[in-house]
Amino acid sequence: MEEQIVDVLKKSQLSVTDSRRKILELFLQADSAMAHHDIETKAGEKFDRVTVYRTLQAFLEKGIIHTIPTPDNSVKYALCKDNCEQGHHHDDHVHFICKICGITTCLDDVHVPEIKLPRGYKTQQTEVVVSGICKECS
Amino acid sequence: MEEQIVDVLKKSQLSVTDSRRKILELFLQADSAMAHHDIETKAGEKFDRVTVYRTLQAFLEKGIIHTIPTPDNSVKYALCKDNCEQGHHHDDHVHFICKICGITTCLDDVHVPEIKLPRGYKTQQTEVVVSGICKECS
DNA sequence: CTGCATTTTGCAACATTGTTGCAAAATGCA
DNA sequence: TGCATTTTGCAACAATGTTGCAAAATGCAG
Numbered sequence: 001m002e003e004q005i006v007d008v009l010k011k012s013q014l015s016v017t018d019s020r021r022k023i024l025e026l027f028l029q030a031d032s033a034m035a036h037h038d039i040e041t042k043a044g045e046k047f048d049r050v051t052v053y054r055t056l057q058a059f060l061e062k063g064i065i066h067t068i069p070t071p072d073n074s075v076k077y078a079l080c081k082d083n084c085e086q087g088h089h090h091d092d093h094v095h096f097i098c099k100i101c102g103i104t105t106c107l108d109d110v111h112v113p114e115i116k117l118p119r120g121y122k123t124q125q126t127e128v129v130v131s132g133i134c135k136e137c138s
Numbered sequence: 139m140e141e142q143i144v145d146v147l148k149k150s151q152l153s154v155t156d157s158r159r160k161i162l163e164l165f166l167q168a169d170s171a172m173a174h175h176d177i178e179t180k181a182g183e184k185f186d187r188v189t190v191y192r193t194l195q196a197f198l199e200k201g202i203i204h205t206i207p208t209p210d211n212s213v214k215y216a217l218c219k220d221n222c223e224q225g226h227h228h229d230d231h232v233h234f235i236c237k238i239c240g241i242t243t244c245l246d247d248v249h250v251p252e253i254k255l256p257r258g259y260k261t262q263q264t265e266v267v268v269s270g271i272c273k274e275c276s
Numbered sequence: 277c278t279g280c281a282t283t284t285t286g287c288a289a290c291a292t293t294g295t296t297g298c299a300a301a302a303t304g305c306a
Numbered sequence: 307t308g309c310a311t312t313t314t315g316c317a318a319c320a321a322t323g324t325t326g327c328a329a330a331a332t333g334c335a336g
């Protein structure tokens with residue numbers, strides 16, 4: 001794990017610091033998306049709020065994580081699985097939010113469909129977020 | 139217009155007040171979704187920030203407007219076109235965000251596709267937000 | 277039209293979330 | 307190990323959202 005963490009950071013040309021190590025570890029351990037607040041809490045009192053913001057910002061820019069828009073507009077972050085280049089997240093999977101347990105997950109195997117738009121519109125990115133009841137809760 | 143405004147409010151069992159009138163008017167005039175901040179600004183200095191929050195809350199509950207999740211997680215609100223019952227918004231259209239002009243619109247004619255989820259997951263609502271370049275900007 | 281119960285508003289105060297500048301500390305490279 | 311560069315933590319601030327409560331507005335009955 002530690003090895004993997006350092007590896008990811010180096011590949012992204014980020015220097016290896018305690019906060020980045022810790023926050024990346026949280027993402028690797030998590031099986032669902034996390035809100036900023038979750039991350040702050042889970043990281044313990046070790047890190048300043050500002051550091052968490054800046055670390056997430058750096059991870060976003062490097063394509064290590066991506067954000068998930070939610071209907072209640074709370075920001076969630078999740079690890080990018082692969083082929084996410086610098087600053088260019090290629091999100092082709094559907095996100096799921098359970099209305100019971102509240103957990104947000106990436107359904108990596110469910111791809112976003114192509115949406116046919118009216119004449120004149122150009123698609124650059126499509127976000128699909130499904131809300132409902134997850135495997136565990138049903 | 140004024141007639142329509144009063145009509146909508148009465149149908150939703152909301153008493154007709156200045157702030158509700160004004161804010162509903164903004165929605166009826168707007169051809170795109172508005173952020174809370176837009177509404178506050180456009181309503182002028184006439185209304186308290188808190189009143190705007192509470193008015194939007196009331197409109198949401200009554201199904202007069204709906205929220206649109208955006209990738210940058212800024213909350214946007216737009217009028218519901220029809221068949222939105224009390225507290226039960228039935229959102230079956232796709233939302234579009236232009237990366238150039240920043241405008242968020244409801245593509246009422248573009249319906250959200252059905253997403254087939256893995257065994258065990260139950261869909262209650264599907265949100266589709268497409269980002270790209272709009273008719274006007276391309 | 278008037279009076280009155282009820283709802284809504286505005287204010288104040290507060291909590292949360294996010295941003296910026298800068299000195300001190302940590303990183304990584306020679 | 308030393309040093310240039312990056313990152314962190316702190317402080318201060320801005321923006322966003324929430325709550326309680328008294329004053330004002332609404333709408334309904336008479």
